[in-house]
Amino acid sequence: MSDTPDYDFCASHDFYGHTACPGCGEKILYRHVLDVLGPETVVVAPAGCAAVTDGVFPHSLSPVPYLHVAFGATASAAAGVRAGLDMSGRENVTVMAWAGDGATFDIGMGALSAIAERNENVLYVCYDNEAYMNTGMQRSSATPRGCWTTTTPASRLKSEPKKDIDAIMAAHRIPYVATASPAFLDDLKAKVERAKAIRGLRFMHLFSPCPPGWKSDPADSITIARLAVESNVFPLYEVYEGERLRLTYQSSSVAVSDYLKLQGRFKYMSEQEAEDMQSAVERSYAALKLRHEKSKVCL
Amino acid sequence: MPELPVSLARMSWNKTGSWRSSTPGHRGKLPPCNFNCPAGENIRGYLDLMKKDQIAEAFELLTQKNPLPAVCGRVCYHPCQTDCNRHSFDTELQIRAVEMLIGDWGVQNKLRVRLPETGAKKVAVIGAGPAGLAAAHYLRRDGVNVVMYDENHHPGGILHYGIPTYRLDKEILQAELKRVLDGVDFKANMRLGSDFDLGTLNHFDAVFLATGAHVSKSMRIDGGDLAGVESGLDFLKRVNSGQKVRLDNKQVVVIGGGNTACDVARTAYRLGAGVTVAYRRTENEMPAFAEEVEQLKAEPIELEFLVAPARIQQETDGRLKVICHRMELGEPDPDGRRRPMVIDGTDFTMTADVVFAAIGEDPDLDIAPGLTYASDGTLDLSQIDQRIRDKLFLGGDILPNPRTVPHAVASGRVAAEEIAAFLKGVPYERPEKPAEMAGPEDINFSYFARINIAKRAASSDGTEGVLDEAGAIDEANRCMSCGVCFECDTCYDFCPDLAIVRTPGGYQANLDYCKGCGICARECPSGTLGMQGGQVA
Known part of the structure; x- marks a missing residue:
């Protein structure tokens, strides 16, 4: 398919038998990220789907050390592991925080902001399935407006927009912020390669389809991820030093409704809300595009 | 006890295949080109070889089913292109031009088939x-x-x-x-x-x-045996045998609407005649291939539809008077084409030097x-x-x-x-054709929209339907491999359970771990994979 190297780290390291649901986006992402990072990696993970589905004690899916930490402490623990490795002379090892949207947007926000401000040499990856899926699909600040969750039922859909975590992280002026999608694996792997090569705090925001939580057909996970990108609901881009922004994929401007209709979690949305979402998406994409053009001039 | 509890064992004991309610497998659908080829060519197969720049292997594969590729690349009505799924994306592949190029390559390189010694039979x-x-x-x-x-x-x-x-x-x-x-x-x-x-x-x-x-069908009308009324096929045979046939400034009427009628009309025109083709139904019912009809229409040849000859008379100057009926279409015949009916009182006369009958053989x-x-x-x-x-x-x-x-x-x-x-002395079994061909609904077009695929190739001088070797390779690169695995790794890459295993020439599901989510089948670009017993058909 592509000219990228043959990443087979997971395939050759017994990466089988995890307990994630059929069609889980997180496990597709995790495998490809680990394939790029390779064996010299330590994963630090808080409570969340990834932590639960990695295995049942005393078993683990991961072919690398995987440290389970408290929900709010992901970023601090990752910084701690980094310091320990550096002191024992193992600066070549990548420390990757692997946290869901709840642990990133909500509960771990303070610690994350702290390591960003200190520019700790950590790769922080958020797999975003837009709610607390593992505990029963409660809304998080990553849940989009108009979405159904168990705490924003049909009678009171979520009325607040999704938190713009990428802008928040870019505003910390960290070396690298990127979004990526499992439907665009070449783009994802290229970004992980770039992130791996950079020192300092790197933040990656990965779109992670969740069939049970999104009330979607497991077979549609990649299609939904692709439509999210093509409709500009989840544009693919990267930001260097909080300034230079580069869109890494030219979307084909599919209607947002095409993205919404494959997911039961959006079925209570009114037509007006769907139209509002379309125009909100257009506005934020236009802003990204403007920054992309301006960044080209700055280069 | 260690200070931290540590998991040292892996998870592969957990055979998640037991969760599965549907299983990925090959759908076994044929590419439309292979499905429609009357000669049974493996078109997808030789396009793939062309893609890999292996024209000798492509020639070998093609001639396993059709020993006349240079001929068929010219005269075949190319039903291989009719249902090409590339239609639903941009334009169909120019398969006939690729076949012709491969055939011509064989001719130019004077390829010979390696023949075995003959036995006693x-x-x-x-x-x-x-x-x-x-x-x-x-x-x-x-x-x-x-x-x-x-x-x-x-x-x-x-x-x-x-x-x-x-x-x-x-x-x-x-x-x-x-x-x-x-x-x-x-x-x-x-x-x-x-x-x-x-x-x-x-x-x-x-x-x-x-x-x-x-043997040309006889028109069975009065004057059908006059000198100057001739079988169209015999005329073609005389011309093709190298006989000098001259029709300069002659008026020719061709009766019929099939491929022979088209060939006769266009040949007569090339020999200097003014040509009228008379057909008793309309263009829609013409048995000639659509492409031949188009080519006929592109030449200064007169077409008279809904016209049938009633009788032919010889004038004293030797010319022929073709008295014709005007027709209208009535009820459909058993073959589905509407039957032409004479409209009374509409007879008219066409004058000709020669009448060619091409109403079937x-x-x-x-x-x-x-x-x-x-x-x-x-x-x-x-x-x-x-x-x-x-x-x-x-x-x-x-x-x-x-x-x-x-x-x-x-x-x-x-x-x-x-x-x-x-x-x-062994029984012969005709190989059975799979019942289905892969249609546009089986193709994941988003995959092809994203890979940098060649534009429709054209020959260096712009001649329609002719390609050089580079053009044929470009054209082969547009092939979407409908229904046939082309080892793109899509299923392998997108499986959340790493339960797709690469095998020589394709992939297999590792049923120990496959949870049956169906992503592989949904995303398969060529529609090769399908789910059995589940939601993805």
Whole structure:
């Protein structure tokens, strides 16, 4: 398919038998990220789907050390592991925080902001399935407006927009912020390669389809991820030093409704809300595009 | 106890395959090109080889099913392109041009087939048209001694004597025939029924009869036998035999709407005649291939639809008066085409120097005494000597097959397989065709939208339908491999459970871990994978 190297780290390291649901986006992402990072990696993970589905004690899916930490402490623990490795002379090892949207947007926000401000040499990856899926699909600040969750039922859909975590992280002026999608694996792997090569705090925001939580057909996970990108609901881009922004994929401007209709979690949305979402998406994409053009001039 | 509890074992004991309610597998659908090819070519296969710049292998694969690619690349009506799923994306692949290029490459490089030594078995092939040629060629490739008889001086049958040179270059034809007839004993000017008869062939182990259909149907109208009223096919044969035929400033009326009528009209026009084609139905009902009708219409040839000749009279100056009825379409005939009905009182006259009848052809039954048609349209062989009948095989246009070159080629090739089995004394089973072809609904177009795929190729001088080798490779690169795995890794990459395993030439599901989510089938670009027993069809 592509000219990228043959990443087979997971395939050759017994990466089988995890307990994630059929069609889980997180496990597709995790495998490809680990394939790029390779064996010299330590994963630090808080409570969340990834932590639960990695295995049942005393078993683990991961072919690398995987440290389970408290929900709010992901970023601090990752910084701690980094310091320990550096002191024992193992600066070549990548420390990757692997946290869901709840642990990133909500509960771990303070610690994350702290390591960003200190520019700790950590790769922080958020797999975003837009709610607390593992505990029963409660809304998080990553849940989009108009979405159904168990705490924003049909009678009171979520009325607040999704938190713009990428802008928040870019505003910390960290070396690298990127979004990526499992439907665009070449783009994802290229970004992980770039992130791996950079020192300092790197933040990656990965779109992670969740069939049970999104009330979607497991077979549609990649299609939904692709439509999210093509409709500009989840544009693919990267930001260097909080300034230079580069869109890494030219979307084909599919209607947002095409993205919404494959997911039961959006079925209570009114037509007006769907139209509002379309125009909100257009506005934020236009802003990204403007920054992309301006960044080209700055280069 | 350690300070931290540590998991040191892995998870692969957990066989999540037990969660599965549906299973990925190959759907077994055929690419539309392969599905529709009358000659049974593996088109997808040779396009893939072209893509890899392996033209020699492409030639080899193509000629396993069709020994006449340079010919078919010119004269075939290319149903391979009709349902090409690339239609739903941009434009269909120019498969015929690729086939022609591969065929011409074989001709230019004077490729020969490596022939085995012949054994003791001997087969007579009667008729050197496409069916006989294919049968003789594949039998010879199978090590059988083949003697081929034809009433004409040149082999090729309709290819040589029927198809005009502007559609099929004689040099290309002869070069290809030379390869096809390599090792075959060709006996020219031997007409079955006059120069020899079936009884003299008893020393052969099998006889293949493919004498075609070349007797023009008679118009059965008054004046139909006047001098100046001629069979269109005989006219083509005279022209193609190299006779000097001049029609300068003559007025020609061609009766009919089939491929022969088109060829006759266009040939007469090239010989200097003013041409009118009269057909009793409308353009929609013309039995000629759509492309030939288009080419006919592109030339300064007059087309008269809903017109049928009633009678022909000779004037004192020798010219012909063709008195015609105007027609209208009535109820559909059994073949689905609406029956033309005479509109009374609308007769009119066309003046012509020559009238060519091209209203269809019948097989020549004078080749063997007692040969007739049974009521179901098949040949009644009961009057043929049983010693011959038991080893007699038929093929080509003598059978109720569609009368096209690729159908005849396939009929000859299948007969060769059948005869080879007969000679070995083993039963022959026709390979069964999968019932379905992969349609646009099976293709994941988003994959092809994202990969940098070549634009529709064109020849360097812009001639429509002709490609050079680089162009053919570009064109092959546009192929979406409908229904056939092309090892793109999509299923492998997107499986959340890493339960797709690469195998030589494709992939397999690791059922120990496959949870049956169906992403592989949904995302498969070519529609190769499907789910069984689950939601993804």
